[in-house]
Amino acid sequence: MKTPTELLADLVALPGPPGQEDAVRDYLAHTLEELGLPWRVDAKGNFLCGAENPKVIVTAHLDEIALMVAGMRHDGSLAVIPLGGVQPWKWGEGPVEVLPLEGGEPIPGVLSFGSIHTSHPATAIERSRAGNALTWGDARVLISPVQDIPVGSRVVMARSRRTLWPMGDKLSSYFLDDRADLAAWLKVIEAIQGSPKLGSGILFAATASEELGGHGALWLLGNTRPEVCIALEIGPIAPDNAIQLSATPTCWVTDGYAPTDPKDIALVQRAAQSAKTGVQFQALTRGGSDASCAAAQGLCARPITLAFPCENTHGFEIMHKDAMGKLAALTRAVLEALEQESTP
Numbered sequence: 001m002k003t004p005t006e007l008l009a010d011l012v013a014l015p016g017p018p019g020q021e022d023a024v025r026d027y028l029a030h031t032l033e034e035l036g037l038p039w040r041v042d043a044k045g046n047f048l049c050g051a052e053n054p055k056v057i058v059t060a061h062l063d064e065i066a067l068m069v070a071g072m073r074h075d076g077s078l079a080v081i082p083l084g085g086v087q088p089w090k091w092g093e094g095p096v097e098v099l100p101l102e103g104g105e106p107i108p109g110v111l112s113f114g115s116i117h118t119s120h121p122a123t124a125i126e127r128s129r130a131g132n133a134l135t136w137g138d139a140r141v142l143i144s145p146v147q148d149i150p151v152g153s154r155v156v157m158a159r160s161r162r163t164l165w166p167m168g169d170k171l172s173s174y175f176l177d178d179r180a181d182l183a184a185w186l187k188v189i190e191a192i193q194g195s196p197k198l199g200s201g202i203l204f205a206a207t208a209s210e211e212l213g214g215h216g217a218l219w220l221l222g223n224t225r226p227e228v229c230i231a232l233e234i235g236p237i238a239p240d241n242a243i244q245l246s247a248t249p250t251c252w253v254t255d256g257y258a259p260t261d262p263k264d265i266a267l268v269q270r271a272a273q274s275a276k277t278g279v280q281f282q283a284l285t286r287g288g289s290d291a292s293c294a295a296a297q298g299l300c301a302r303p304i305t306l307a308f309p310c311e312n313t314h315g316f317e318i319m320h321k322d323a324m325g326k327l328a329a330l331t332r333a334v335l336e337a338l339e340q341e342s343t344p
Contacts, residue, residue: 001031001034001035001186001187001190004180004183004184004187004324004325004328005164005171005183005321005324007031007182007183007186007187007324008164008171008173008176008179008180008183008324009163009164010027011024011027011175011179011182011183012162012163012164012173012174012175012176012179013159013162013163014027014162015064015066015097015099015106015154015156015157015159015162016062016063016064016156017063017064017066017067017068017083017099017154017155017156018063018066018083018084018154018208018209018210018211018212018215019045019063019154019208019209020099020154021045021062021063021208022103024062024063024179024182024206025041025045025047025062025206028047028182028186028206029047031186032049032186032189035189035190035193037049037189037193042219042220043219044208044209044215044216044219044220045062045208045209045216046062046205046206046207046208046216046217046219046220047062047205047206048203048204048205048206048220049189049203049204050202050203050204051200051201051202051203052203053224054201054202054203054224054226055201055202055226055227055228055338055342056201056202056203056226056227056228056229056230056335056338057202057203057204057205057220057221057224057226057228057229057230057300058185058188058202058203058204058205058230058232058331058335059185059204059205059206059207059210059217059229059230059231059232059289059290059291060178060181060182060184060185060206060207060231060232060233061178061181061182061206061207061208061210061211061216061217061290062178062182062206062207062208062210062216063084063178063208063209063210063211063212063216064084064156064174064175064177064178064179064211065082065083065084065085065086065175065177065211065314066082066083066084066086066154066155066156066211067080067081067082067083067086067096067136067141067154067155067156068080068081068082068083068152068153068154068155069098069141069149069150069151069152069153069154069155070151071151072148072149073140075140076143076146077112077140077141077142077143078098078109078140078141078142078143078149078155079137079139079140080111080136080139080140080141080155081136082136083154083211083212084211084212084314085211085314086314087314087315088113088134088135088136088138088139089133089134090314090315090316091111091157091315092111093110093111093112093113094110094111094157094158094161095108095109095110095111095157095158095160095161096108096109096110096111096141096155096156096157096158097109097155097156097157097158097159098141098143098149098153098154098155099153099154099155099156100153101150101152101153106156107143107147107149108143108158109141109142109143109155110141110142111139111140111141111155112139112140112141112142113125113134113138113139113140114138114140124138124139141155157174157175161174162174162175165316166321169320169321169322170245170318170319170320170321171318171319171320171321172312172316172317172318172319173316173317174315174316174317175317176234176308176310176317176318176319177233177234177310177313177314177317178210178232178233178234180234180308180319180323180324181232181233181234181307181308181327182206183324184232184308184324184325184327184328184331185204185206185232185328185331187324187325187328188204188328188331188332188335189204191328191332192332192335202335203224203226205217205220207220207290210290213288213293214288214289214290214293214294216290217229217231217290217291217293217294218293218294218297218299221290221294221299221300222297222299225299225300226300227300227301227302228300228301228302228304228338229290229291229294229295229300229302229303229304230291230304230305230306230331230334230335231289231290231291231292231303231304231305231306232305232306232307232327232331233252233289233305233306233307234307234308234310234313234317235249235250235252235280235282235307235308235309235310236284236287236310236313237309237310237311237313240283240285241282241283241284242282243280243282243309244280244309245309245310245311245318245319245320246280246309246320246323247320247321247322247323247325247326248277248278248279248280248309248326249272249277249278249279249280249306249307249308249309249323249326249327249330250279250280250281250282250306250307250308250309251265251268251279251280251281251282251304251305251306251307252282252283252284252289252292252305252307253265253281253282253283254283254284255283255284255286255287255288255289255292255305256284256285256286256287256288256292257288257289257292257293257295257296258288258291258292258293258295258296258303260303260304260305261302264302264304265281267334267337267338267341268304268306268330268334270337271330271333271334271336271337272330272333274333274336274337275329275330275332275333277326277327277329277330277333278326279330280309289303289305291303291304291305292305304334306327306330306331306334307327308320308323308324308326308327309323
């Protein structure tokens with residue numbers, strides 16, 4: 001298998017808006033086939049490898065924040081609305097692609113907020129001069145030639161902007177959330193494939209439509225009801241989260257949906273000591289993971305969210321280049337600790 005950075009470069013280049021994650025699924029399928037491992041896809045689009053009736057599910061999500069076509073304006077441009085927590089100021093003007101509903105070549109476009117050389121009260125620039133924040137109602141996607149685009153079509157950032165930007169010991173790109181976690185997820189699978197005992201009760205799930213509220217995980221866990229769900233996520237760096245932008249993984253102790261049980265916080269702490277990765281514990285005031293969203297619905301008993309520290313979340317994100325490897329090592333150590341816990 002490729003290195004985590006090589007996997008990440010491949011993954012960020014692939015579009016995967018909620019409900020249309022085919023390109024990312026295909027990449028995972030090819031990677032697991034090279035390892036000789038079987039995989040399957042469920043009715044919701046979750047990509048699965050491992051136990052049919054798992055005690056533990058390890059998730060990383062397939063999808064990314066994106067836009068959806070809401071209609072066509074009088075000038076032939078497209079009106080868009082957000083899919084997930086995408087903000088206009090995070091994307092700005094630039095190239096985008098409109099994905100056909102059933103595959104095929106994407107249609108190139110440009111995300112536009114209009115000219116600044118005007119004082120017309122209906123323009124985005126005049127609204128901003130009055131102190132109003134930009135909204136997606138101010139945005140247009142321009143395409144040429146003008147053509148009918150079905151409402152509901154996904155709009156994603158163009159391939160030209162989907163590249164890694166190395167800077168010293170850091171890596172930056174759009175969509176590290178959750179492509180860096182998928183790279184770590186793959187490395188965990190690679191690491192434990194020769195350990196039948198450790199892998200026997202574990203299901204690895206690359207989940208669909210997480211950015212819409214964990215929809216893929218809720219569907220999956222509603223059918224499997226595992227004891228433990230370990231979600232691989234981002235560790236947002238913010239004034240109310242005292243963590244460092246380093247390779248040291250984080251563990252969420254709470255978020256907007258569910259807290260982590262004290263015994264599982266202690267278990268993660270022991271696992272970090274065993275793996276020599278260290279761990280940064282953080283309490284989130286906003287956000288959720290596959291694990292916490294499922295726990296809030298009563299679909300798993302023990303939510304654990306492990307993450308890599310990340311700056312500029314839902315934008316041009318920044319991480320330490322070694323964070324994926326450390327997160328994979330911590331995840332494996334947590335799985336080993338859970339196995340020891342259930343061994344008489």
